[in-house]
Amino acid sequence: xxxxxxxxxxxxxxxxxxxxxxxxxxxxxxxxxxxxxxxxxxxxxxxxxxxxxxxxxxxxxxxxxxxxxxxxxxxxxxxxxxxxxxxxxxxxxxxxxxxxxxxxxxxxxxxxxxxxxxxxxxxxxxxxxxxxxxxxxxxxxxxxxxxxxxxxxxxxxxxxxxxxxxxxxxxxxxxxxxxxxxxxxxxxxxxxxxxxxxxxxxxxxxxxxxxxxxxxxxxxxxxxxxxxxxxxxxxxxxxxxxxxxxxxxxxxxxxxxxxxxxxxxxxxxxxxxxxxxxxxxxxxxxxxxxxxxxxxxxxxxxxxxxxxxxxxxxxxxxxxxxxxxxxxxxxxxxxxxxxxxxxxxxxxxxxxxxxxxxxxxxxxxxxxxxxxxxxxxxxxxxxxxxxxxxxxxxxxxxxxxxxxxxxxxxxxxxxxxxx
Amino acid sequence: xxxxxxxxxxxxxxxxxxxxxxxxxxxxxxxxxxxxxxxxxxxxxxxxxxxxxxxxxxxxxxxxxxxxxxxxxxxxxxxxxxxxxxxxxxxxxxxxxxxxxxxxxxxxxxxxxxxxxxxxxxxxxxxxxxxxxxxxxxxxxxxxxxxxxxxxxxxxxxxxxxxxxxxxxx
Numbered sequence: 106x107x108x109x110x111x112x113x114x115x116x117x118x119x120x121x122x123x124x125x126x127x128x129x130x131x132x133x134x135x136x137x138x139x140x141x142x143x144x145x146x147x148x149x150x151x152x153x154x155x156x157x158x159x160x161x162x163x164x165x166x167x168x169x170x171x172x173x174x175x176x177x178x179x180x181x182x183x184x185x186x187x188x189x190x191x192x193x194x195x196x197x198x199x200x201x202x203x204x205x206x207x208x209x210x211x212x213x214x215x216x217x218x219x220x221x222x223x224x225x226x227x228x229x230x231x232x233x234x235x236x237x238x239x240x241x242x243x244x245x246x247x248x249x250x251x252x253x254x255x256x257x258x259x260x261x262x263x264x265x266x267x268x269x270x271x272x273x274x275x276x277x278x279x280x281x282x283x284x285x286x287x288x289x290x291x292x293x294x295x296x297x298x299x300x301x302x303x304x305x306x307x308x309x310x311x312x313x314x315x316x317x318x319x320x321x322x323x324x325x326x327x328x329x330x331x332x333x334x335x336x337x338x339x340x341x342x343x344x345x346x347x348x349x350x351x352x353x354x355x356x357x358x359x360x361x362x363x364x365x366x367x368x369x370x371x372x373x374x375x376x377x378x379x380x381x382x383x384x385x386x387x388x389x390x391x392x393x394x395x396x397x398x399x400x401x402x403x404x405x406x407x408x409x410x411x412x413x414x415x416x417x418x419x420x421x422x423x424x425x426x427x428x429x430x431x432x433x434x435x436x437x438x439x440x441x442x443x444x445x446x447x448x449x450x451x452x453x454x455x456x457x458x459x460x461x462x463x464x465x466x467x468x469x470x471x472x473x474x475x476x477x478x479x480x481x482x483x484x485x486x487x488x489x490x491x492x493x494x495x496x497x498x499x500x501x502x503x504x505x506x507x508x509x510x511x512x513x514x515x516x517x518x519x520x521x522x523x524x
Numbered sequence: 525x526x527x528x529x530x531x532x533x534x535x536x537x538x539x540x541x542x543x544x545x546x547x548x549x550x551x552x553x554x555x556x557x558x559x560x561x562x563x564x565x566x567x568x569x570x571x572x573x574x575x576x577x578x579x580x581x582x583x584x585x586x587x588x589x590x591x592x593x594x595x596x597x598x599x600x601x602x603x604x605x606x607x608x609x610x611x612x613x614x615x616x617x618x619x620x621x622x623x624x625x626x627x628x629x630x631x632x633x634x635x636x637x638x639x640x641x642x643x644x645x646x647x648x649x650x651x652x653x654x655x656x657x658x659x660x661x662x663x664x665x666x667x668x669x670x671x672x673x674x675x676x677x678x679x680x681x682x683x684x685x686x687x688x689x690x691x692x693x694x
Binding site: 167171174193194195196197199200264267268271272292442443444445446447448449450463464467468469 | 550553554556557558561588613615618620639640642644645655656657658659672674
């Protein structure tokens with residue numbers, strides 16, 4: 106196409122569609138010509154948790170849309186309508202189980218996803234916005250899970266909602282108002298169910314959709330982080346001293362140094378370098394390579410090799426997902442009774458750790474303060490951990506905190522499960 | 525373009541066929557789900573209990589006893605509804621209260637745990653109110669003895685009269 110094609114371009118909707126089609130084609134071209142890090146260790150495979158979560162989110166939308174057609178969000182009808190979907194409608198049991206299992210699995214994958222980002226320190230520098238969007242997404246998904254948990258209107262869901270909304274009262278000043286707003290009254294009753302249903306099918310999924318779009322867009326811009334401890338190095342023999350690598354680096358990891366041969370050569374700051382490979386692509390003399398403690402980092406095309414790996418990861422996850430959805434229902438069997446609290450009342454698995462923590466800490470206020478402090482540390486990790494080496498071996502304190510945090514979460518979840 | 529098969533065209537074809545089959549499967553399952561019958565609208569298949577809940581929104585009694593309201597504003601239930609040495613949850617209007625019949629007569633407490641709003645149970649062996657959610661315990665006077673509850677269970681004045689338990693809700 107020549108320059109004057111833009112003058113001849115159609116206006117209005119056809120023009121807009123044409124422009125969009127052009128953008129999609131160019132994006133397709135970029136995808137087809139991109140390369141990415143070839144996974145070498147188990148930790149590198151964790152980079153695919155984002156793709157897998159995206160696939161499961163799409164399935165949640167599909168199963169959720171199907172369930173929403175027949176579910177009736179009223180206290181006297183909710184449990185019965187869900188039983189009708191499960192027992193009478195063709196494939197209803199599978200669709201209902203898929204939706205329930207999907208929510209639990211997505212949160213598991215998100216936790217692993219976050220763990221992987223911490224392992225490779227991909228929350229730093231220009232990737233910080235992605236981390237904040239991810240933290241917001243995690244909160245929204247927890248809230249979506251919490252609101253969806255009430256919808257069966259079973260004993261478990263009813264009392265988990267009573268305890269969950271009541272615990273918000275601990276927040277000074279606004280706590281009581283938030284509890285009232287969520288419940289639509291003083292108690293968990295009909296208005297709570299319709300409010301939670303509305304949140305679950307409109308506001309929360311739409312927010313998740315928008316934020317996911319931003320999150321993925323930013324990931325595309327800054328690229329998937331290389332393995333922990335990898336950094337760029339230049340072969341100074343081949344370097345022509347053009348300085349392109351320093352200008353293009355979004356992590357400010359490259360500085361140009363004068364050297365005896367009167368040639369400016371790049372100096373890479375291993376603590377800032379995130380092994381994104383932008384400088385490798387920009388280098389006209391191909392003198393930059395990625396090194397890691399395990400040797401040079403290898404690459405593979407995004408399509409088809411990397412796409413195939415990701416597709417395989419999705420397929421393996423789906424196998425687990427359908428395995429659980431086929432055999433393990435976990436559906437609550439007793440409809441809600443606001444006048445009888447059951448003996449074993451627990452939240453869904455992803456709230457078990459905070460639930461158990463609140464149970465063992467002496468006072469509600471201290472428990473909530475501890476939880477908030479932990480949450481803030483995680484959310485503001487990009488502020489707390491800005492620079493220094495990325496490899497876990499070079500910073501034992503960070504590694505101990507990350508692994509200690511994970512161990513604590515697993516321990517409290519198991520404790521809550523078996524208590 | 526020649527018409528001979530090579531590895532690339534074979535895989536392209538295979539993935540296209542597999543993809544179409546997968547998509548067709550999803551569409552077929554979803555249509556079957558949408559077009560199949562729902563019998564929930566037939567009352568005889570209603571879930572036992574699912575239609576008789578939500579006492580708090582006034583739509584039914586659930587499993588709890590409903591106290592009737594006397595002209596003087598007191599709530600009344602039959603004395604026989606609460607066996608000797610037991611505690612029973614009674615719905616006084618929208619408020620769940622625990623009626624305990626011990627050796628010293630009838631006492632009535634607010635049944636909602638002061639911790640996070642679960643309903644307590646009466647344990648006749650320990651003579652204690654026990655919350656099933658986070659293990660809070662109150663003695664027979666409603667005072668906190670163990671667990672996370674911040675304050676005591678509120679007691680409501682009650683009396684035995686003419687084989688009725690009469691409860692005053694302030």
